[in-house]
Amino acid sequence: MKRILVIAAILCSSLMVLQSCSSTKSTTASASLRRGAVTGNWVLNDITFEGVPAANVRSLFNEASYKCFIGSTWRLTNSGNGSYTLPGTADCPTRTQDIFWSVSTADETFQFKKLNEGDKAKNIADGYRLVLASTSGDQLILKSPVEYGSAPANIVLNFTKASK
Template sequence: MKNLVIGMFTIGMIFTSCNNTKVLADNEKLMRGDWTITDVSIDGINESYVDITVFDQAKSQCFEGSSWHLVQNNATGNYSLNGGGDCPNETTKIKWFVTESNGQYYFNFKKIYEGERPKNVVDGYKMRVASNTGSSLILEQELMFEGKPISVFYTFSK
C-alpha cells in the first residue's frame, strides 16, 4: 500500500512537471517574434513628477516605441530604442527565457555586450507576465523607488 501511494505521488509530480513545462514552452512560443512597446505606465507613484531609469539604461518613456525582436529557438534577441530628446538611439542584444514561480510566469533577460558569453552574464531583469495573447503582451517590473515598491507596466503589440 505504501509503495502504491509513493508511486501515485511520483506520477502526479511527473504529470505536473510536464504540464508546467508545456505551459512554459507555450508562453515562450507566444513571445517570439517582433514586438513594439506601445505604452509604459508606472503604478505606485505620480508619473508626472518623476521619470525613472529602467534596465539601467534609459528613462522609462524612452522605451515607448522601442522594437523588440525575440527568437525562441536559441532564446536570443535584441531591442532598439529610437532616440530623440534625452533618449539614446541604440540596439541592445539580449538572452531571454521564461520561468515559473508559484503559478506566475516571468520574462527574464540579460544584456549581452560584444565579446561576452551569455553564460558568463549573471545580472539581468525579471518581469511578471501579466498578459500574453500572442499579439499583445503586458509585462510588470517591480522596482523600489525612494524606499517604496512601484510597478512599471510595459504593453507590447505585434
C-alpha cells in the same frame, strides 16, 4: 482467491475516486507562458505606472529614461537571443542592445540579460526579471517591480506584436 479479487476491486475503486477528487492545476496559464507565446517582434507602445509616480522613475533597465523606450522594438527569437532598439528622439539616441532572454513558467516571469560584444549569457550575473502579466496573441504586458515606499509598485510595459 475471491477475497483477493474483492480487495483488489475495492483498491482500484478507491484510487479512481481519489483521482477524480484531486485538484488539478489549470494548464492554460502555463501553456500561454511558454517561450513561443513571447517569441517574435514586439513594439513597446505604452508605459504606465502602478503605485509609483512617473516623475520618480529616472531610468529603465539602467539605460535611459523610460520615455526613450516608448516605440522601441524588441526582437525575441526562439533560441533566447534577441535585442531591443530604442527609436531615437531629440533626447534619446537610437541604440540597439543585444539580450539573452527566457521565460519561467514556475514563477511566471520574463527574464533577460544585456549582452555586450563578446559576452556569453552564462558569464553575465546581472539581469532583469519582469512579471508576465498577460500574453494573448498580439498583446504582451510585462510588469517591472520597483521599490517605492512600503507598498508594491510596478512599471508596466505594454507591447503589441509587430507586423512582419
